[in-house]
Amino acid sequence: xxxxxxxxxxxxxxxxxxxxxxxxxxxxxxxxxxxxxxxxxxxxxxxxxxxxxxxxxxxxxxxxxxxxxxxxxxxxxxxxxxxxxxxxxxxxxxxxxxxxxxxxxxxxxxxxxxxxxxxxxxxxxxxxxxxxxxxxxxxxxxxxxxxxxxxxxxxxxxxxxxxxxxxxxxxxxxxxxxxxxxxxxxxxxxxxxxxxxxxxxxxxxxxxxxxxxxxxxxxxxxxxxxxxxxxxxxxxxxxxxxxxxxxxxxxxxxxxxxxxxxxxxxxxxxxxxxxxxxxxxxxxxxxxxxxxxxxxxxxxxxxxxxxxxxxxxxxxxxxxxxxxxxxxxxxxxxx
Numbered sequence: 001x002x003x004x005x006x007x008x009x010x011x012x013x014x015x016x017x018x019x020x021x022x023x024x025x026x027x028x029x030x031x032x033x034x035x036x037x038x039x040x041x042x043x044x045x046x047x048x049x050x051x052x053x054x055x056x057x058x059x060x061x062x063x064x065x066x067x068x069x070x071x072x073x074x075x076x077x078x079x080x081x082x083x084x085x086x087x088x089x090x091x092x093x094x095x096x097x098x099x100x101x102x103x104x105x106x107x108x109x110x111x112x113x114x115x116x117x118x119x120x121x122x123x124x125x126x127x128x129x130x131x132x133x134x135x136x137x138x139x140x141x142x143x144x145x146x147x148x149x150x151x152x153x154x155x156x157x158x159x160x161x162x163x164x165x166x167x168x169x170x171x172x173x174x175x176x177x178x179x180x181x182x183x184x185x186x187x188x189x190x191x192x193x194x195x196x197x198x199x200x201x202x203x204x205x206x207x208x209x210x211x212x213x214x215x216x217x218x219x220x221x222x223x224x225x226x227x228x229x230x231x232x233x234x235x236x237x238x239x240x241x242x243x244x245x246x247x248x249x250x251x252x253x254x255x256x257x258x259x260x261x262x263x264x265x266x267x268x269x270x271x272x273x274x275x276x277x278x279x280x281x282x283x284x285x286x287x288x289x290x291x292x293x294x295x296x297x298x299x300x301x302x303x304x305x306x307x308x309x310x311x312x313x314x315x316x317x318x319x320x321x322x323x324x325x326x327x328x329x330x331x332x333x334x335x
Contacts, residue, residue: 015234019291022228026052026287028219032077036216037070038207039200046191046304047074047165049287053279054229055188056144056164058129058308065193067167071125074165076216078225081159083121087132089177093139097149098156114151119143122159122222126166130176137183140164144186161226181311188276189304228286235282236292244295244334245277248302251330252310264316264326269309276305299331 026048033044043059047070050057059067068084075082085096098117104110118124119140126140143149144164148157166187168179184190196204207214250256253268261268280301281293307323316326 016291018231019286022231022286023289025220025224025228029077030287032217032219033070033073035214036073037066038203039196040066040070040193043070043191043193045284045287046189046301049280049283049301050165050188050191051078051163051225052228052232052283052287053188053276054161054163054232055276055279056166056186058184058187058190059165059167059193060170060190061167061193062171063169065195067193068125068127071123071165071167073216075123077219078123079218079221080122080161080163080225081222082123082125083118084125084127085118086127087129087136089131089133091132091136093136094151096136097139097143097151100152112152114154114156116156119149120156120158122161122163124162124164126164128169129166130168130179132177134177134180137177137179141183141186144183161222161229181309184308185270185272187308188280189301190308191304232279232282232286235285237278237282238292238294241281241293241295241298242278244298245274245281248298248330248334249274249277249306251333252306252327261326261330264312264321266311266313269306273306273309277301280305299334302331303327 029048030044033048037044047057047059051074059070061067071084072082074080085091094117096117096119098115098120100112100114102110103113129137129140132140139149143158143162147160147162148155150156164187195201249269251258251261252265252273254262254265277298281297284297284301285291285293303324306327310323310326312321312323312326
């Protein structure tokens with residue numbers, strides 16, 4: 001048996017036909033984003049993989065690297081109802097979730113009515129999420145994991161699909177509230193945004209300082225995005241890929257018989273990391289025009305999926321070891 005993950009029944013012909021439709025749609029999405037976001041191919045790929053896999057992503061980079069522009073563009077191209085929240089220390093949970101207000105009708109009867117907050121969107125940009133207080137962060141946590149919010153004891157379901165793309169400035173940490181491990185684990189990937197290559201920056205200078213800016217165009221709708229997300233979950237996963245995921249994730253945990261990992265890793269990724277790698281590998285395969293993921297997908301996604309789910313020991317940090325170095329070593333050891 002080459003596949004050990006149970007799939008929904010779907011004939012091979014239907015699967016191929018659905019995949020070909022999805023490939024055409026994803027190609028149009030890539031072209032649409034590429035008209036506005038210059039360079040940063042890896043960032044665009046990982047952000048789209050996270051959305052196609054149905055998850056959330058944490059964008060980490062210094063100011064001015066088009067993080068906000070990327071989220072806005074994705075919202076337009078994918079046809080999602082996108083909203084933005086600028087997180088600040090004084091932001092309260094009700095500011096993002098919504099609140100109940102008392103109303104009085106023409107007969108004098110009073111009742112409460114729920115007014116939804118900006119979190120009721122299909123694509124939420126949480127800008128500088130680490131500037132929010134732990135109380136507000138915890139309110140966002142429920143929505144990211146359970147896709148509903150609770151206000152005054154009443155449950156309110158969020159729109160579908162629902163994705164959070166959060167940004168974080170890695171430089172200025174004074175007065176911020178680092179995200180707790182439980183919330184970091186809810187992000188499918190941490191996407192590091194680096195400075196653009198010189199040719200991409202040259203194009204940015206030429207094409208964004210004129211009279212007219214290139215605007216993103218809608219090429220997809222939410223219903224179609226959900227269809228593609230369902231197709232990705234139906235994709236078969238070869239047993240060799242499943243074994244590679246298990247081997248990689250378990251090798252990143254202390255107490256698994258690896259002396260070097262025991263020395264430098266304080267705590268490692270849990271089963272949610274394995275789930276994230278499986279979903280993202282499927283999405284990346286389809287993004288590249290393939291019908292099944294490979295071990296190469298696992299190696300390519302190891303850093304964005306694992307780096308925010310691990311912590312190093314004090315001794316390792318003192319030696320100048322980084323989480324990325326550890327992951328790179330584990331991938332290399334896996335061959």
